[in-house]
Amino acid sequence: MQRLWISGYRSFELGVFDPKDKKIVVIKYAIKNYLKRLIDEGQLDWVISGPNLGIEQWALQSAIELRNEYNLHCSMITPYIDFSKRWNESNQAQFSNLKQEVDFFASTSKSPYQSPIQLRSYQNFMINHTDRALLVYDPEHPGKPHYDYDLIQKYQKQKDYPLNLIDFYDLQDAAQEYSENHNPDFY
Secondary structure, eight states: OOEEEEEEOBGGGGTOOSTTOHHHHHHHHHHHHHHHHHHHTTOOSEEEEOOOTBHHHHHHHHHHHHHTTSOOEEEEEESSTTTTTTSOHHHHHHHHHHHHHSSEEEESOSSSOOOHHHHHHHHHHHHHTOSEEEEEOOTTSOOTTHHHHHHHHHHHTTSOOOEEEEOHHHHHHHHHHHHHHHOTTOO
16 A cells, blocks of 8 residues: 655645635646556555645645546545634635545544644654655745655655655646646636
């Protein structure tokens, strides 16, 4: 069984505040292409991601869309219960809908947020229960994903744990490819 951890930027870090933003289409296109390649190579059974608005939720949505075509499973793991409690109603509804669509949902802590230890425990759970990672992250433009990036780099010194990045250059290439293949008037 091959399990992939996907994480990356939050939506606000990418300047995405509208669920119909064209950037989401490009990001999901890039993620789907990566997932399809792993599936075709027989290297992917599970996509495991977190609940954060942005790359994590878009990755799970992308994987769910691919389930109709491929034998692929999706899991959402949160670092603590009531993760979306402080979000607005729309974002809570989006979280709840996604939670219902995944094949497996769990929290690494059975308590509401209490301390950063829960976030570190979550990271350790994710890296120890997956075989590789994909981050939509550009080290030249740090943001919240740098915590996962740093952890994975340290972990790689001890174990064979492949990490792939989709950076801003890759996203630009994906936008160009999407435009050429789907909609010449996209951009």
